[in-house]
Amino acid sequence: MPALAQELEVARRIARQAGDILLQVYATDFSVTDKAGGAGPVTLADERANAFIVDELRKAFPADGVVAEENEDASDARRFSRCWFVDPLDGTQEFVNRNGEFAIHIGLAVEGRAALGVVYRAVGDVLYSGIVGEQGFVEDPQGRRALRVSDVADPAQLRLVVSRSHRSKTTDAVVQRLGITKETESGSVGLKCGLLAEARCDLYVHVSDKSYRWDNCAPEAVIRSAGGVLTDLAGNAYLYDGSELQNRRGLLACNAAAFDKVLPVASQVAREAGLLK
Structure with missing residues (x-):
């Protein structure tokens, strides 16, 4: 066990x-x-x-x-x-x-x-x-x-899951630069990550500081148990040690195959939006 x-x-x-x-x-x-x-x-x-x-x-x-x-x-x-x-x-x-x-x-x-x-x-x-x-x-x-994330590696082929209630221009910028054409709308962060973990979607990007550790602790464990990745927009793992509760550097959830190609684009958009220095 x-x-x-x-x-x-x-x-x-x-x-x-x-x-x-x-x-x-x-x-x-x-x-x-x-x-x-x-x-x-x-x-x-x-x-x-x-x-x-x-x-x-x-x-x-x-x-x-x-x-x-x-x-x-x-x-x-x-x-x-x-x-x-x-x-x-x-x-x-x-x-x-x-x-x-x-x-x-x-x-x-x-x-x-x-x-x-x-x-x-x-x-x-x-x-x-x-x-x-x-x-x-x-x-x-x-x-x-x-649960098992997809193995789609080509950014243009990724299926993006976006917020139903909080769509932003920064998300549009990521979509445009990666050439993404397939999108699904969903509500909860956990349900978005669940779609990735089931390989029904491949990518979730939250270019905003409007989330907290309780939003992503459980989803991170779920997506990682499916072989995926959840980090901040600089590619760093979030700590849950109480040093910070607000996710000031946004969220990036992705399958492992495309992560290294998506990260530089998401990071650049986050820098332009003032989330990363």
Whole structure:
């Protein structure tokens, strides 16, 4: 049995149970409020799922730290060598728009590196899970399948997955310079990375500082368990040690075959946008 197998099973259970909480609110005429400082919308679903996941993780792993989007205190990432990163509802705008493209992220970082991840889409019952260094899997009503990124190496042949709610001119610049013609829209970061892990898409580029470690800890573990790569736009691995929570240098998720060709283009666009110095 691989290391972290027990942690993965617990995270999968918690994600599914939290999914039920989201769907309960999703079925009602819920209200939406804006977070302070223009940080985006929040609903009762975010708050209820957040409280449930954090409580369950603390009960199951009392020696671990927990950092969650709807918790103000993120100091656990600095104080614990093992820390869970939780986004109880990644894609709140998709939740509000009722298009189903939202997900729960539960990721575990060990010594500051993403080690394990679960991404659960409650609508449609799709669960991605993986341990870095082990084979990742996706489960849905059709069954359980191994995850493996594509081997498309030609940048012009890459299938790009883009944000449904946050399309930007910087993304257009990457598309134009790489010669990309195939695009898919999706909501949650985790679901975008899931599409890469299933080889249904090949590339995701987020040329913005508007994301946080809880957005990408679980997706990184999933995509790496499928043989893919997730870094910042300079090609550096993100650390989950509490030194920084905001992803100030954007995100680049890609299959391994095309990464070295995509990175210089994405980095140049990020420099032009002021994300990289």
